[in-house]
Amino acid sequence: MNAITERDMLNLLLARYNTERRGTIADRWVRAEHVRSSQDYRQTVSVADFIAIDKYSSSQAMHGHEVKVSRGDWLTELRDLAKSERIKRYCNFWWLVVSDASIVKDGELPDGWGLIVKAGEKLRIKVQAAELRPDPLCLDFLAGLTAAVQRTAYREPLHRDVRTLHRWEQDRGYFQQCQACGQLAPCPFHQPRATNQEAVPTGAASVIQGEQP
Structure with missing residues:
Protein backbone atom coordinates (compact mmCIF):
# COMPACT_ATOMS: atom_id res chain seq x y z
CA MET A 1 0.00 0.00 0.00
CA ARG A 160 -8.81 15.96 -9.45
CA ASP A 161 -11.83 16.76 -11.58
CA VAL A 162 -14.15 19.35 -10.14
CA ARG A 163 -17.66 18.21 -9.35
CA THR A 164 -20.41 17.54 -11.87
CA LEU A 165 -23.73 19.08 -10.87
CA HIS A 166 -27.00 17.51 -11.94
CA ARG A 167 -29.47 20.22 -12.89
CA TRP A 168 -33.03 20.46 -14.12
CA GLU A 169 -34.70 23.36 -15.90
CA GLN A 170 -38.20 23.60 -17.29
CA ASP A 171 -37.09 24.26 -20.86
CA ARG A 172 -34.05 21.93 -20.89
CA GLY A 173 -34.98 19.05 -18.64
CA TYR A 174 -32.13 17.27 -16.84
CA PHE A 175 -28.54 18.12 -17.74
CA GLN A 176 -25.07 18.10 -16.17
CA GLN A 177 -22.81 21.10 -15.53
CA CYS A 178 -19.19 21.63 -14.53
CA GLN A 179 -19.21 23.25 -11.10
CA ALA A 180 -16.25 25.49 -11.89
CA CYS A 181 -17.49 27.20 -15.05
CA GLY A 182 -21.08 26.10 -15.69
CA GLN A 183 -20.36 24.53 -19.07
CA LEU A 184 -21.93 21.19 -19.96
CA ALA A 185 -20.13 18.33 -18.24
CA PRO A 186 -17.67 16.85 -18.74
CA CYS A 187 -15.75 20.09 -19.18
CA PRO A 188 -12.33 19.62 -20.87
CA PHE A 189 -10.74 22.36 -18.75
CA HIS A 190 -11.89 21.46 -15.25
CA GLN A 191 -12.84 17.78 -15.71
CA PRO A 192 -10.05 16.43 -17.96
CA ARG A 193 -10.24 12.85 -16.64
CA ALA A 194 -13.95 12.50 -17.30
CA THR A 195 -13.50 14.14 -20.71
CA ASN A 196 -10.73 11.72 -21.68
CA GLN A 197 -12.73 8.72 -20.52
CA GLU A 198 -15.75 9.83 -22.54
CA ALA A 199 -13.53 10.21 -25.63
CA VAL A 200 -12.16 6.65 -25.40
CA PRO A 201 -14.13 4.31 -27.74
CA THR A 202 -15.75 1.21 -26.28
CA GLY A 203 -13.16 -1.52 -25.81
CA ALA A 204 -10.22 0.85 -26.31
CA ALA A 205 -9.39 1.41 -22.63
CA SER A 206 -7.62 -1.94 -22.30
CA VAL A 207 -5.59 -1.27 -25.44
CA ILE A 208 -4.42 2.07 -24.01
CA GLN A 209 -3.30 0.23 -20.89
CA GLY A 210 -1.25 -2.21 -22.98
CA GLU A 211 -3.76 -5.07 -22.90
CA GLN A 212 -5.64 -6.85 -25.63
CA PRO A 213 -9.32 -5.80 -26.06
Missing part, protein backbone atom coordinates in the same frame (compact mmCIF):
# COMPACT_ATOMS: atom_id res chain seq x y z
CA ASN A 2 1.37 3.42 -0.94
CA ALA A 3 1.98 5.88 1.89
CA ILE A 4 -0.52 8.70 2.26
CA THR A 5 0.98 11.99 1.06
CA GLU A 6 0.18 15.60 1.83
CA ARG A 7 -1.24 15.84 -1.70
CA ASP A 8 -3.69 13.05 -0.90
CA MET A 9 -4.82 14.90 2.21
CA LEU A 10 -5.18 18.20 0.36
CA ASN A 11 -7.38 16.48 -2.22
CA LEU A 12 -9.60 15.22 0.61
CA LEU A 13 -9.83 18.76 1.99
CA LEU A 14 -10.75 20.10 -1.44
CA ALA A 15 -13.57 17.56 -1.55
CA ARG A 16 -14.68 18.21 2.03
CA TYR A 17 -15.02 21.95 1.59
CA ASN A 18 -17.22 21.83 -1.51
CA THR A 19 -20.94 22.50 -1.23
CA GLU A 20 -22.97 23.96 -4.09
CA ARG A 21 -26.05 26.06 -3.53
CA ARG A 22 -29.01 24.07 -4.77
CA GLY A 23 -30.07 24.95 -8.30
CA THR A 24 -26.89 26.92 -9.02
CA ILE A 25 -23.15 26.38 -9.55
CA ALA A 26 -22.37 28.76 -6.63
CA ASP A 27 -19.92 27.16 -4.19
CA ARG A 28 -20.26 27.75 -0.46
CA TRP A 29 -16.50 27.61 0.12
CA VAL A 30 -13.37 29.50 -0.95
CA ARG A 31 -10.38 27.13 -0.91
CA ALA A 32 -6.66 27.93 -0.77
CA GLU A 33 -3.61 25.69 -0.47
CA HIS A 34 -0.23 26.78 0.94
CA VAL A 35 -1.10 30.26 2.19
CA ARG A 36 1.82 32.43 3.31
CA SER A 37 1.61 34.56 6.45
CA SER A 38 3.40 37.44 4.71
CA GLN A 39 4.61 38.46 1.26
CA ASP A 40 7.68 40.15 2.79
CA TYR A 41 10.55 37.70 2.36
CA ARG A 42 12.60 39.67 4.89
CA GLN A 43 10.25 38.46 7.62
CA THR A 44 9.96 35.01 9.19
CA VAL A 45 7.18 33.48 7.11
CA SER A 46 4.82 30.63 7.93
CA VAL A 47 2.65 28.68 5.50
CA ALA A 48 -0.80 27.27 6.28
CA ASP A 49 -1.35 24.04 4.38
CA PHE A 50 -5.02 24.77 3.66
CA ILE A 51 -7.54 27.52 4.33
CA ALA A 52 -11.27 27.29 3.69
CA ILE A 53 -13.56 30.31 3.95
CA ASP A 54 -17.28 29.78 4.51
CA LYS A 55 -19.15 32.39 2.46
CA TYR A 56 -22.62 31.73 3.89
CA SER A 57 -23.84 34.81 5.76
CA SER A 58 -25.11 32.77 8.70
CA SER A 59 -21.81 30.95 9.23
CA GLN A 60 -19.07 33.10 7.69
CA ALA A 61 -15.72 31.96 9.03
CA MET A 62 -12.15 31.21 8.03
CA HIS A 63 -10.88 27.71 8.82
CA GLY A 64 -7.11 27.15 8.90
CA HIS A 65 -5.58 23.68 8.60
CA GLU A 66 -2.21 22.10 9.35
CA VAL A 67 -1.79 18.79 7.50
CA LYS A 68 0.45 16.08 8.98
CA VAL A 69 1.11 12.65 7.50
CA SER A 70 3.76 11.45 9.95
CA ARG A 71 4.45 11.48 13.66
CA GLY A 72 7.77 13.22 13.09
CA ASP A 73 6.15 16.13 11.21
CA TRP A 74 3.69 16.61 14.06
CA LEU A 75 6.40 16.62 16.73
CA THR A 76 8.29 19.25 14.74
CA GLU A 77 5.14 21.38 14.68
CA LEU A 78 4.66 20.99 18.43
CA ARG A 79 8.18 22.25 19.13
CA ASP A 80 7.41 25.64 17.54
CA LEU A 81 3.74 26.61 17.86
CA ALA A 82 4.65 30.23 17.08
CA LYS A 83 4.95 29.10 13.47
CA SER A 84 1.23 28.30 13.15
CA GLU A 85 0.24 31.31 15.26
CA ARG A 86 1.32 33.68 12.46
CA ILE A 87 -1.74 32.56 10.45
CA LYS A 88 -3.97 31.09 13.17
CA ARG A 89 -4.37 34.62 14.55
CA TYR A 90 -6.50 35.50 11.49
CA CYS A 91 -8.72 32.40 11.61
CA ASN A 92 -12.05 31.67 13.28
CA PHE A 93 -11.17 27.96 13.61
CA TRP A 94 -7.87 26.09 13.53
CA TRP A 95 -7.58 22.39 12.67
CA LEU A 96 -4.93 19.71 12.69
CA VAL A 97 -5.59 17.25 9.84
CA VAL A 98 -3.84 13.87 10.08
CA SER A 99 -3.71 10.79 7.89
CA ASP A 100 -3.85 8.50 10.93
CA ALA A 101 -5.15 9.08 14.46
CA SER A 102 -1.98 7.53 15.95
CA ILE A 103 0.04 10.56 14.80
CA VAL A 104 -1.38 12.57 17.73
CA LYS A 105 -1.07 11.16 21.24
CA ASP A 106 -3.49 11.93 24.07
CA GLY A 107 -2.88 15.35 25.59
CA GLU A 108 -0.78 16.67 22.69
CA LEU A 109 -3.43 18.72 20.89
CA PRO A 110 -2.94 22.41 21.79
CA ASP A 111 -5.82 24.26 23.43
CA GLY A 112 -8.44 25.36 20.94
CA TRP A 113 -7.18 23.22 18.06
CA GLY A 114 -9.59 20.86 16.35
CA LEU A 115 -8.61 17.45 15.04
CA ILE A 116 -9.68 15.96 11.71
CA VAL A 117 -8.69 12.38 10.87
CA LYS A 118 -8.73 10.47 7.57
CA ALA A 119 -11.36 7.73 7.65
CA GLY A 120 -11.40 5.74 4.42
CA GLU A 121 -11.81 8.21 1.57
CA LYS A 122 -13.23 10.98 3.75
CA LEU A 123 -12.19 13.20 6.63
CA ARG A 124 -13.95 13.02 10.00
CA ILE A 125 -13.90 15.45 12.92
CA LYS A 126 -12.49 13.81 16.04
CA VAL A 127 -12.13 16.95 18.17
CA GLN A 128 -14.19 20.07 17.47
CA ALA A 129 -12.13 23.24 17.09
CA ALA A 130 -12.91 26.11 19.43
CA GLU A 131 -14.26 29.30 17.93
CA LEU A 132 -11.52 31.92 18.05
CA ARG A 133 -11.53 35.71 18.03
CA PRO A 134 -9.38 36.53 15.00
CA ASP A 135 -7.35 39.65 14.43
CA PRO A 136 -8.48 41.93 11.58
CA LEU A 137 -6.95 40.92 8.26
CA CYS A 138 -4.03 43.02 7.09
CA LEU A 139 -3.46 43.75 3.40
CA ASP A 140 -0.18 41.83 3.38
CA PHE A 141 -1.87 38.59 4.46
CA LEU A 142 -4.93 39.23 2.29
CA ALA A 143 -2.74 39.59 -0.80
CA GLY A 144 -1.15 36.20 -0.14
CA LEU A 145 -4.49 34.58 0.63
CA THR A 146 -6.12 35.72 -2.61
CA ALA A 147 -3.05 34.69 -4.61
CA ALA A 148 -3.26 31.22 -3.04
CA VAL A 149 -6.96 30.98 -3.90
CA GLN A 150 -6.12 31.72 -7.53
CA ARG A 151 -3.26 29.21 -7.65
CA THR A 152 -5.43 26.53 -6.05
CA ALA A 153 -8.17 27.01 -8.64
CA TYR A 154 -5.60 26.75 -11.45
CA ARG A 155 -4.00 23.62 -9.98
CA GLU A 156 -7.10 21.70 -8.96
CA PRO A 157 -7.72 20.02 -12.36
CA LEU A 158 -4.13 18.71 -12.24
CA HIS A 159 -5.07 16.60 -9.23
Whole structure:
Protein backbone atom coordinates (compact mmCIF):
# COMPACT_ATOMS: atom_id res chain seq x y z
CA MET A 1 0.00 0.00 0.00
CA ASN A 2 1.37 3.42 -0.94
CA ALA A 3 1.98 5.88 1.89
CA ILE A 4 -0.52 8.70 2.26
CA THR A 5 0.98 11.99 1.06
CA GLU A 6 0.18 15.60 1.83
CA ARG A 7 -1.24 15.84 -1.70
CA ASP A 8 -3.69 13.05 -0.90
CA MET A 9 -4.82 14.90 2.21
CA LEU A 10 -5.18 18.20 0.36
CA ASN A 11 -7.38 16.48 -2.22
CA LEU A 12 -9.60 15.22 0.61
CA LEU A 13 -9.83 18.76 1.99
CA LEU A 14 -10.75 20.10 -1.44
CA ALA A 15 -13.57 17.56 -1.55
CA ARG A 16 -14.68 18.21 2.03
CA TYR A 17 -15.02 21.95 1.59
CA ASN A 18 -17.22 21.83 -1.51
CA THR A 19 -20.94 22.50 -1.23
CA GLU A 20 -22.97 23.96 -4.09
CA ARG A 21 -26.05 26.06 -3.53
CA ARG A 22 -29.01 24.07 -4.77
CA GLY A 23 -30.07 24.95 -8.30
CA THR A 24 -26.89 26.92 -9.02
CA ILE A 25 -23.15 26.38 -9.55
CA ALA A 26 -22.37 28.76 -6.63
CA ASP A 27 -19.92 27.16 -4.19
CA ARG A 28 -20.26 27.75 -0.46
CA TRP A 29 -16.50 27.61 0.12
CA VAL A 30 -13.37 29.50 -0.95
CA ARG A 31 -10.38 27.13 -0.91
CA ALA A 32 -6.66 27.93 -0.77
CA GLU A 33 -3.61 25.69 -0.47
CA HIS A 34 -0.23 26.78 0.94
CA VAL A 35 -1.10 30.26 2.19
CA ARG A 36 1.82 32.43 3.31
CA SER A 37 1.61 34.56 6.45
CA SER A 38 3.40 37.44 4.71
CA GLN A 39 4.61 38.46 1.26
CA ASP A 40 7.68 40.15 2.79
CA TYR A 41 10.55 37.70 2.36
CA ARG A 42 12.60 39.67 4.89
CA GLN A 43 10.25 38.46 7.62
CA THR A 44 9.96 35.01 9.19
CA VAL A 45 7.18 33.48 7.11
CA SER A 46 4.82 30.63 7.93
CA VAL A 47 2.65 28.68 5.50
CA ALA A 48 -0.80 27.27 6.28
CA ASP A 49 -1.35 24.04 4.38
CA PHE A 50 -5.02 24.77 3.66
CA ILE A 51 -7.54 27.52 4.33
CA ALA A 52 -11.27 27.29 3.69
CA ILE A 53 -13.56 30.31 3.95
CA ASP A 54 -17.28 29.78 4.51
CA LYS A 55 -19.15 32.39 2.46
CA TYR A 56 -22.62 31.73 3.89
CA SER A 57 -23.84 34.81 5.76
CA SER A 58 -25.11 32.77 8.70
CA SER A 59 -21.81 30.95 9.23
CA GLN A 60 -19.07 33.10 7.69
CA ALA A 61 -15.72 31.96 9.03
CA MET A 62 -12.15 31.21 8.03
CA HIS A 63 -10.88 27.71 8.82
CA GLY A 64 -7.11 27.15 8.90
CA HIS A 65 -5.58 23.68 8.60
CA GLU A 66 -2.21 22.10 9.35
CA VAL A 67 -1.79 18.79 7.50
CA LYS A 68 0.45 16.08 8.98
CA VAL A 69 1.11 12.65 7.50
CA SER A 70 3.76 11.45 9.95
CA ARG A 71 4.45 11.48 13.66
CA GLY A 72 7.77 13.22 13.09
CA ASP A 73 6.15 16.13 11.21
CA TRP A 74 3.69 16.61 14.06
CA LEU A 75 6.40 16.62 16.73
CA THR A 76 8.29 19.25 14.74
CA GLU A 77 5.14 21.38 14.68
CA LEU A 78 4.66 20.99 18.43
CA ARG A 79 8.18 22.25 19.13
CA ASP A 80 7.41 25.64 17.54
CA LEU A 81 3.74 26.61 17.86
CA ALA A 82 4.65 30.23 17.08
CA LYS A 83 4.95 29.10 13.47
CA SER A 84 1.23 28.30 13.15
CA GLU A 85 0.24 31.31 15.26
CA ARG A 86 1.32 33.68 12.46
CA ILE A 87 -1.74 32.56 10.45
CA LYS A 88 -3.97 31.09 13.17
CA ARG A 89 -4.37 34.62 14.55
CA TYR A 90 -6.50 35.50 11.49
CA CYS A 91 -8.72 32.40 11.61
CA ASN A 92 -12.05 31.67 13.28
CA PHE A 93 -11.17 27.96 13.61
CA TRP A 94 -7.87 26.09 13.53
CA TRP A 95 -7.58 22.39 12.67
CA LEU A 96 -4.93 19.71 12.69
CA VAL A 97 -5.59 17.25 9.84
CA VAL A 98 -3.84 13.87 10.08
CA SER A 99 -3.71 10.79 7.89
CA ASP A 100 -3.85 8.50 10.93
CA ALA A 101 -5.15 9.08 14.46
CA SER A 102 -1.98 7.53 15.95
CA ILE A 103 0.04 10.56 14.80
CA VAL A 104 -1.38 12.57 17.73
CA LYS A 105 -1.07 11.16 21.24
CA ASP A 106 -3.49 11.93 24.07
CA GLY A 107 -2.88 15.35 25.59
CA GLU A 108 -0.78 16.67 22.69
CA LEU A 109 -3.43 18.72 20.89
CA PRO A 110 -2.94 22.41 21.79
CA ASP A 111 -5.82 24.26 23.43
CA GLY A 112 -8.44 25.36 20.94
CA TRP A 113 -7.18 23.22 18.06
CA GLY A 114 -9.59 20.86 16.35
CA LEU A 115 -8.61 17.45 15.04
CA ILE A 116 -9.68 15.96 11.71
CA VAL A 117 -8.69 12.38 10.87
CA LYS A 118 -8.73 10.47 7.57
CA ALA A 119 -11.36 7.73 7.65
CA GLY A 120 -11.40 5.74 4.42
CA GLU A 121 -11.81 8.21 1.57
CA LYS A 122 -13.23 10.98 3.75
CA LEU A 123 -12.19 13.20 6.63
CA ARG A 124 -13.95 13.02 10.00
CA ILE A 125 -13.90 15.45 12.92
CA LYS A 126 -12.49 13.81 16.04
CA VAL A 127 -12.13 16.95 18.17
CA GLN A 128 -14.19 20.07 17.47
CA ALA A 129 -12.13 23.24 17.09
CA ALA A 130 -12.91 26.11 19.43
CA GLU A 131 -14.26 29.30 17.93
CA LEU A 132 -11.52 31.92 18.05
CA ARG A 133 -11.53 35.71 18.03
CA PRO A 134 -9.38 36.53 15.00
CA ASP A 135 -7.35 39.65 14.43
CA PRO A 136 -8.48 41.93 11.58
CA LEU A 137 -6.95 40.92 8.26
CA CYS A 138 -4.03 43.02 7.09
CA LEU A 139 -3.46 43.75 3.40
CA ASP A 140 -0.18 41.83 3.38
CA PHE A 141 -1.87 38.59 4.46
CA LEU A 142 -4.93 39.23 2.29
CA ALA A 143 -2.74 39.59 -0.80
CA GLY A 144 -1.15 36.20 -0.14
CA LEU A 145 -4.49 34.58 0.63
CA THR A 146 -6.12 35.72 -2.61
CA ALA A 147 -3.05 34.69 -4.61
CA ALA A 148 -3.26 31.22 -3.04
CA VAL A 149 -6.96 30.98 -3.90
CA GLN A 150 -6.12 31.72 -7.53
CA ARG A 151 -3.26 29.21 -7.65
CA THR A 152 -5.43 26.53 -6.05
CA ALA A 153 -8.17 27.01 -8.64
CA TYR A 154 -5.60 26.75 -11.45
CA ARG A 155 -4.00 23.62 -9.98
CA GLU A 156 -7.10 21.70 -8.96
CA PRO A 157 -7.72 20.02 -12.36
CA LEU A 158 -4.13 18.71 -12.24
CA HIS A 159 -5.07 16.60 -9.23
CA ARG A 160 -8.81 15.96 -9.45
CA ASP A 161 -11.83 16.76 -11.58
CA VAL A 162 -14.15 19.35 -10.14
CA ARG A 163 -17.66 18.21 -9.35
CA THR A 164 -20.41 17.54 -11.87
CA LEU A 165 -23.73 19.08 -10.87
CA HIS A 166 -27.00 17.51 -11.94
CA ARG A 167 -29.47 20.22 -12.89
CA TRP A 168 -33.03 20.46 -14.12
CA GLU A 169 -34.70 23.36 -15.90
CA GLN A 170 -38.20 23.60 -17.29
CA ASP A 171 -37.09 24.26 -20.86
CA ARG A 172 -34.05 21.93 -20.89
CA GLY A 173 -34.98 19.05 -18.64
CA TYR A 174 -32.13 17.27 -16.84
CA PHE A 175 -28.54 18.12 -17.74
CA GLN A 176 -25.07 18.10 -16.17
CA GLN A 177 -22.81 21.10 -15.53
CA CYS A 178 -19.19 21.63 -14.53
CA GLN A 179 -19.21 23.25 -11.10
CA ALA A 180 -16.25 25.49 -11.89
CA CYS A 181 -17.49 27.20 -15.05
CA GLY A 182 -21.08 26.10 -15.69
CA GLN A 183 -20.36 24.53 -19.07
CA LEU A 184 -21.93 21.19 -19.96
CA ALA A 185 -20.13 18.33 -18.24
CA PRO A 186 -17.67 16.85 -18.74
CA CYS A 187 -15.75 20.09 -19.18
CA PRO A 188 -12.33 19.62 -20.87
CA PHE A 189 -10.74 22.36 -18.75
CA HIS A 190 -11.89 21.46 -15.25
CA GLN A 191 -12.84 17.78 -15.71
CA PRO A 192 -10.05 16.43 -17.96
CA ARG A 193 -10.24 12.85 -16.64
CA ALA A 194 -13.95 12.50 -17.30
CA THR A 195 -13.50 14.14 -20.71
CA ASN A 196 -10.73 11.72 -21.68
CA GLN A 197 -12.73 8.72 -20.52
CA GLU A 198 -15.75 9.83 -22.54
CA ALA A 199 -13.53 10.21 -25.63
CA VAL A 200 -12.16 6.65 -25.40
CA PRO A 201 -14.13 4.31 -27.74
CA THR A 202 -15.75 1.21 -26.28
CA GLY A 203 -13.16 -1.52 -25.81
CA ALA A 204 -10.22 0.85 -26.31
CA ALA A 205 -9.39 1.41 -22.63
CA SER A 206 -7.62 -1.94 -22.30
CA VAL A 207 -5.59 -1.27 -25.44
CA ILE A 208 -4.42 2.07 -24.01
CA GLN A 209 -3.30 0.23 -20.89
CA GLY A 210 -1.25 -2.21 -22.98
CA GLU A 211 -3.76 -5.07 -22.90
CA GLN A 212 -5.64 -6.85 -25.63
CA PRO A 213 -9.32 -5.80 -26.06
